[in-house]
Amino acid sequence: MIRDITIGQYYPSESVIHRLDARVKFIGTIAYIISLFLFDTFWGFLPAFVWLTVIIVLSGVPVRYIAKGLKAMLFLMIFLILFNIFLTPGEVLAEWWIFKITDNGLINAAFMVLRLMLLVVGSGMMTYTTTPSQLTAGMESLFKPLGIFKVPVHEVAMMMSIALRFIPILLEEADKIMKAQQARGADFESGNILKRAKALIPVLVPLFVSAFRRAGELAEAMEARCYHGGKGRTKLHPLKFAKRDYVSLILLIGFVVGMGFMP
Amino acid sequence: MSITFDKVVHIYGKGTSFEKRALKEVSFHIRDGEFIGLIGHTGSGKSTLIQHMNGLLKCDSGNIYYDGKDISDREYDRKTLRQNVGIVFQYPEYQLFETTVEKDVAFGPNNLKLPELQVQLRTFEALKSVGIDDSLLDISPFDLSGGQKRRVAIAGVLAMKPRVLILDEPAAGLDPRGRRDILDMIARIRREENITVVLVSHSMEDVAEYVDRIMVMNDGALAMDGTVSEVFAHRKELEEIGLSVPQISLLMSDLEDAGLIKDNGIYTMEEAVKVLSKRLLEGKRK
Numbered sequence A: 001m002i003r004d005i006t007i008g009q010y011y012p013s014e015s016v017i018h019r020l021d022a023r024v025k026f027i028g029t030i031a032y033i034i035s036l037f038l039f040d041t042f043w044g045f046l047p048a049f050v051w052l053t054v055i056i057v058l059s060g061v062p063v064r065y066i067a068k069g070l071k072a073m074l075f076l077m078i079f080l081i082l083f084n085i086f087l088t089p090g091e092v093l094a095e096w097w098i099f100k101i102t103d104n105g106l107i108n109a110a111f112m113v114l115r116l117m118l119l120v121v122g123s124g125m126m127t128y129t130t131t132p133s134q135l136t137a138g139m140e141s142l143f144k145p146l147g148i149f150k151v152p153v154h155e156v157a158m159m160m161s162i163a164l165r166f167i168p169i170l171l172e173e174a175d176k177i178m179k180a181q182q183a184r185g186a187d188f189e190s191g192n193i194l195k196r197a198k199a200l201i202p203v204l205v206p207l208f209v210s211a212f213r214r215a216g217e218l219a220e221a222m223e224a225r226c227y228h229g230g231k232g233r234t235k236l237h238p239l240k241f242a243k244r245d246y247v248s249l250i251l252l253i254g255f256v257v258g259m260g261f262m263p
Numbered sequence B: 001m002s003i004t005f006d007k008v009v010h011i012y013g014k015g016t017s018f019e020k021r022a023l024k025e026v027s028f029h030i031r032d033g034e035f036i037g038l039i040g041h042t043g044s045g046k047s048t049l050i051q052h053m054n055g056l057l058k059c060d061s062g063n064i065y066y067d068g069k070d071i072s073d074r075e076y077d078r079k080t081l082r083q084n085v086g087i088v089f090q091y092p093e094y095q096l097f098e099t100t101v102e103k104d105v106a107f108g109p110n111n112l113k114l115p116e117l118q119v120q121l122r123t124f125e126a127l128k129s130v131g132i133d134d135s136l137l138d139i140s141p142f143d144l145s146g147g148q149k150r151r152v153a154i155a156g157v158l159a160m161k162p163r164v165l166i167l168d169e170p171a172a173g174l175d176p177r178g179r180r181d182i183l184d185m186i187a188r189i190r191r192e193e194n195i196t197v198v199l200v201s202h203s204m205e206d207v208a209e210y211v212d213r214i215m216v217m218n219d220g221a222l223a224m225d226g227t228v229s230e231v232f233a234h235r236k237e238l239e240e241i242g243l244s245v246p247q248i249s250l251l252m253s254d255l256e257d258a259g260l261i262k263d264n265g266i267y268t269m270e271e272a273v274k275v276l277s278k279r280l281l282e283g284k285r286k
């Protein structure tokens, strides 16, 4: 079912990682991603791997849940493997017709897939452990300095959080409408592409109508509560660094500095 | 068509932390032509249950039979099942999509690949039976009032000529007059077409007046199943699971407790008025 898509979905829990300030997690994720691209040996992944394992264990997000998110990338990974195996020059190990498998090709393929997996799982950990509203609040606070250059940071963050909030609602709605039209004999599963696209009209029209209705209602509700943009707005739950956040930040800096000493 | 559920289980989000057993071994039998009221607290599994009735959801274990035939069989024709079992979902007016009322109602029959004339005939019939005037045929369904939209949406299902009609809260969000009109309409259609009807509702008052038999859902299980008076006799149990008997029934049972009337098992205003006025006249004569 449509609802089963887990990639980037929040996994509710009370772990230390979940309670960490969204800004720390955001900076940590960025540092982690950069570290993945700094090295081109397998040893270079070791600190990132250890780091990630510690975070997964602390967060309590089940490995199965994480693996489900990786499954969505399967196609891309296969693509990456094939390209690297066959298109990297080097000492030929096996040959068949125009295809040559080289030693460098195998190493490259393994390397790229490992990097991609670390990348997806690592950035996934942030979305599994941070609610969308925390995430946008964190980003808003981090990007606030851009306001000097007239970037509407608050508005962009607000738009993002509303969009994130509405994705599951719209998915659920689409599911409902599809069922209702199926009950009237609509068929979404057979026929050629053109026919299938046409079959979606009875779903898309009500979906858009309802999205506009919801948007209108939301705008009215926000206005009724005197929303007038970011100026002078205060937060019910202001982001505040706790001890654990300082500790993690220090660990993070240690991680980054340590990386600098790597061969 | 008769419907049989045998230990039907449905689990949402199987194998995730969001796992939810929405149906727990539900079994019942509905005879052809019965008028059933399906009631239960919010989240008790009513909508989940009815979606099994036309194969929109598949059960995780158990079996469902129509006229004795298992619908999970490979040979069972799903298309015919969807045609025979019409479901009107909650707030069906949000599913309208066509440019005119007529086209929207014709969507179902068109999907059945019926000849043009047949489609038109069914469309007109369906719109007539829900009381939509011919003058509205060519206007956009989005320009109708809320109550009219709902009628058009119900007509869209009726035009499939189902043998079993299932309605999920058809009267939700309407004013008292609108509720009565819709429910009267459903009762009338059932009489005229002689079909099986399952009416899902929160409201005991609504259900009491129209249906023959009540099924009560509680937390995914079938808690009670019986005639209206049988079910309403279990006032305590109903209250425990967050439901109540109709107010008039409360009054009558209080009067009985006080020894003022004998006849209990009354749950409609009409009957109550009859009994009470009779009793008052008796009292006067004495």
Ligand SMILES: Nc1ncnc2c1ncn2[C@@H]1O[C@H](COP(=O)(O)OP(=O)(O)OP(=O)(O)O)[C@@H](O)[C@H]1O
Binding pocket: A003, B012, B013, B020, B022, B040, B041, B042, B043, B044, B045, B046, B047, B048, B049
């Ligand atoms: N698509 C879904 N995915 C996961 N859980 C669901 C889904 N649909 C319903 N549920 C859960 O299953 C349970 C039964 O839901 P259902 O919609 O059948 O209740 P209901 O009796 O129709 O309630 P209501 O009277 O509010 O319409 C609820 O706990 C609900 O949260």
Ligand SMILES: [Mg+2]
Binding pocket: B046, B047, B048, B090, B168
């Ligand atoms: Mg429901």
